[in-house]
Amino acid sequence: GQNIDQPTEMTATEGAIVQINCTYQTSGFNGLFWYQQHAGEAPTFLSYNVLDGLEEKGRFSSFLSRSKGYSYLLLKELQMKDSASYLCAVGEAGNMLTFGGGTRLMVKP
């Protein structure tokens, strides 16, 4: 099974940079996913890492260290619309996804 930990809440200022951490313990690993979920909406896919290192997509980047069981999502130039929950998910054998509890990010002016 999986144990996935991420902070419950974070607050940051518009225009700033925020890093959301995720640690996991796994019996199998087929990649790490990040999803964004606005209140009352469905999760939407942000990124996927299967090899160690940094993946950059515009203002969002995701990092993975498999040996440390650690990932982070980095959001740059924060905008008010980035206020949402950010979900870390680990792919197990067969690409079954197990999600962490999510980090609720509040962006303040």
Place this chain on the structure above:
Amino acid sequence: DARVTQTPRHKVTEMGQEVTMRCQPILGHNTVFWYRQTMMQGLELLAYFRNRAPLDDSGMPKDRFSAEMPDATLATLKIQPSEPRDSAVYFCASGLDPQVNYGYTFGSGTRLTVV
């Protein structure tokens, strides 16, 4: 714009009644997941299918829940009998394995309230 379609969007039912939720995955996707989301438990995997075959339903209470894929365009999740503790948002997601680097696409969910 391809999307996963779930019906109904909202369902209010009385305890003991049968509830059926439906999902139409994105055309061509071979993997379908059912998740339940509550404030307390977050997103919990209930069941998933690949090429219509059930691969894992260990997260699903077997005595009252059942999940099926009668064909490639329809997945169903049934609760019989429903209980107040089943109140949650139920999401369906689909994807194309092994191209998981594109992620899985979630439907808008069914918000179930059992009174």
